[in-house]
Amino acid sequence: MDLTFLLQYINVVTLGICLCIGYAFKNIKTFNNQYIPAAMLILGTVINILANLPNISAAVILGGMISGLASTGLYEAMRNLIEKGQ
Secondary structure (H helix, E strand, O other), rough: OOOOOHEEEEEEEHHHHHHHHHHHHOOOOOOOOHHHHHHHHHHHHHHHHHHOOOOOOHHHHHHHHHHHHHHHHHHHHHHHHHHOOO
């Protein structure tokens, strides 16, 4: 199953904001790490809706959700690259 068509929905600004906020959540010791993907999904959706007001559609919502979740995957990929380089 090829899911590469979902890449067209990623919003780079939303992804970047979620990546930075997710990094902050990761370093807050009282925030449980298991909730970070769900928090980024919600945050990405809200950011993308606000960025596209008043033209909200299912594509805008999907783009926010995918961008938020992609930020958690991007964080893990960057962390793995940095750890392997040391």
